[in-house]
Amino acid sequence: MFFRSDEDNATVVRLLAEQVRRDISFGVLEPDTRLKIDDLRQRYGGSAHSFREALTLLAADGLVEASAQRGFRVASATQADLEDILRLRAEIEPLGLRWSMDRGDVRWEGEVVASRHALLRTSEAVVADPEGFALDWDDARRIFHASLVSACGSPRLIGVQARLFGQSRRFGLAALREGRIDFARDAATAEALVEAVLAKLVREAAELLRTYILEPVTGLGHGAGT
Incomplete structure (x- = not known):
C-alpha cells in the first residue's frame, strides 16, 4: 500500500490500523505473532511512526498487546478469551437493545x-462460496449487531459494543473457515429476535439476543460468536 506524502497522518494511521485489524480477524496474522515495525512497513507501507500509532490503537481495542520489553504482538485467541468477550457482549448488547427499543x-x-x-x-452467499463472501458476511454481522443498539442514546455503550464485537470477529471467521456455523439455527434465532423487536416485546428480544450471543459458550449450538 502506498500513501501520498501530503496525506493527513490520522488518515494514514486509520488505514494502517484497518489493514492490520482485518488480517488479525482473518487469521493472516495469527495469535501471539510478534509485530515487528520493519516487517509491517514492508507488507503494508507507511512510516514507523504511523505504525506505532496504528498498533497503539489496536492495543486499545484489545487486538494487539504492547510490552515495553517485547514490543507489539497479536493478542491471544483462546477459548477463555472467546468466552470472556461473549459474556461481556451478552450483558452490553441486550442492555443497548432495551434502551433502543424504548427510544427507537x-x-x-x-x-x-x-x-x-x-x-x-x-x-446464503457465504454458504455457497465461503472464501468469496467471507468479508461481506462478516461485515453484515457487524452491521446487524450494531443496528440493534444504535438507538440506545449512549455513545459509550455503542463504542464498547463495537470494540467487543471487533474482538470477537476473528473467532467467527475461524469458525466459518472450519465449517462450524449452523446457519439455519442462526437464521431462525435472528428472525425471532427481529420479530420480537417489531412486536415491542422488550424482555423477549433482550433474552433472544443474549442467547444468540452466548450459544457458542453454553453449547446450545456450534456457532462462532455471533
Missing part, C-alpha cells in the same frame, strides 16, 4: 430489518 422510532426499526435482510442474503 420507525426509522430505527427499518434499519434493523434491513440489516437483518442483508445478513440473511450474505449468509
Whole structure:
C-alpha cells in the first residue's frame, strides 16, 4: 500500500490500523505473532511512526498487546478469551437493545430489518462460496449487531459494543473457515429476535439476543460468536 506524502497522518494511521485489524480477524496474522515495525512497513507501507500509532490503537481495542520489553504482538485467541468477550457482549448488547427499543422510532426499526435482510442474503452467499463472501458476511454481522443498539442514546455503550464485537470477529471467521456455523439455527434465532423487536416485546428480544450471543459458550449450538 502506498500513501501520498501530503496525506493527513490520522488518515494514514486509520488505514494502517484497518489493514492490520482485518488480517488479525482473518487469521493472516495469527495469535501471539510478534509485530515487528520493519516487517509491517514492508507488507503494508507507511512510516514507523504511523505504525506505532496504528498498533497503539489496536492495543486499545484489545487486538494487539504492547510490552515495553517485547514490543507489539497479536493478542491471544483462546477459548477463555472467546468466552470472556461473549459474556461481556451478552450483558452490553441486550442492555443497548432495551434502551433502543424504548427510544427507537420507525426509522430505527427499518434499519434493523434491513440489516437483518442483508445478513440473511450474505449468509446464503457465504454458504455457497465461503472464501468469496467471507468479508461481506462478516461485515453484515457487524452491521446487524450494531443496528440493534444504535438507538440506545449512549455513545459509550455503542463504542464498547463495537470494540467487543471487533474482538470477537476473528473467532467467527475461524469458525466459518472450519465449517462450524449452523446457519439455519442462526437464521431462525435472528428472525425471532427481529420479530420480537417489531412486536415491542422488550424482555423477549433482550433474552433472544443474549442467547444468540452466548450459544457458542453454553453449547446450545456450534456457532462462532455471533
